[in-house]
Amino acid sequence: MAQLNFYSGTMDCGKSTLALQLDHNHRARGRVGQVFTSHDRAGTATLSSRLGLSVTALEVTPEFDFWDHVVGGLTHGGRIDYLVCDEAQFYTRRQVDDLARVVDELSVDVFAFGILTDFRTRLFEGSSRLVELADHVHTLQVEALCWCGRRATHNARTENGAMVTEGEVIVVGDVEAQRAPDASVGYEVLCRRHHRRRLTAASAHAAALSPDVLPFD
Numbered sequence: 020m021a022q023l024n025f026y027s028g029t030m031d032c033g034k035s036t037l038a039l040q041l042d043h044n045h046r047a048r049g050r051v052g053q054v055f056t057s058h059d060r061a062g063t064a065t066l067s068s069r070l071g072l073s074v075t076a077l078e079v080t081p082e083f084d085f086w087d088h089v090v091g092g093l094t095h096g097g098r099i100d101y102l103v104c105d106e107a108q109f110y111t112r113r114q115v116d117d118l119a120r121v122v123d124e125l126s127v128d129v130f131a132f133g134i135l136t137d138f139r140t141r142l143f144e145g146s147s148r149l150v151e152l153a154d155h156v157h158t159l160q161v162e163a164l165c166w167c168g169r170r171a172t173h174n175a176r177t178e179n180g181a182m183v184t185e186g187e188v189i190v191v192g193d194v195e196a197q198r199a200p201d202a203s204v205g206y207e208v209l210c211r212r213h214h215r216r217r218l219t220a221a222s223a224h225a226a227a228l229s230p231d232v233l234p235f236d
């Protein structure tokens with residue numbers, strides 16, 4: 020029976036790498052799949068992993084219709100066994116509803132990948148709907164780490180090094196500033212404790228060097 024799977028974790032925990040591996044393994048066994056993404060750092064219509072691999076993908080814009088796309092493909096004699104959907108946090112609620120419908124009514128497996136929460140710790144629209152509808156929600160095993168060594172659970176956005184909590188929800192960027200399209204905006208994964216205190220690696224380092232502040236854990 021086809022299933023809707025959601026693989027989730029912070030930024031930089033290996034979601035896109037797993038998406039590429041999963042696609043490779045299914046393809047290697049003769050299954051026919053299609054790969055989708057949205058706002059990938061490497062550019063439009065690309066699914067890229069920090070380990071260096073990337074593949075061409077279909078870009079999911081807010082107007083994109085998964086149901087029409089898959090039904091159209093099957094009606095024209097095509098075969099579709101599965102969909103790999105990266106950066107699914109950016110998909111709309113309607114698009115995730117359609118993914119569930121594709122699973123249930125067309126028996127196509129869906130493997131969706133995305134971060135759960137934005138830089139303000141709020142659930143993304145696509146991710147919240149996936150949590151509501153998925154047959155299985157998987158947390159990635161590879162743990163991204165906070166600078167303090169704890170498991171990173173939250174994504175912080177930084178502007179010129181300082182953590183910010185206001186701004187547009189979607190700003191493409193990376194955890195390593197030099198790889199981001201706009202180097203002044205970056206991301207850093209943190210444990211909840213340090214996200215709450217807005218303590219990035221840089222600000223913790225600065226605070227540790229200051230003689231005026233008490234030490235923190």
Ligand SMILES: Nc1ncnc2c1ncn2[C@@H]1O[C@H](COP(=O)(O)OP(=O)(O)O)[C@@H](O)[C@H]1O
Nearest residue numbers: 029030031032033034035036037068069070161
């Ligand atoms: N130079 C490297 N050597 C080994 N592993 C790396 C290297 N660079 C990145 N990685 C691995 O790749 C992961 C990020 O993979 P990626 O698929 O791009 O993450 P995500 O899609 O979750 O943001 C890191 O957590 C790390 O495990």
Ligand SMILES: Cc1cn([C@H]2C[C@H](O)[C@@H](COP(=O)(O)O)O2)c(=O)[nH]c1=O
Nearest residue numbers: 030031134137138174188189190191192
């Ligand atoms: C937290 C957060 C992230 N983003 C962007 C930044 C990246 O371009 C992607 C996440 O990609 P990854 O492969 O999981 O590293 O999402 C954003 O637009 N808004 C946010 O709040």
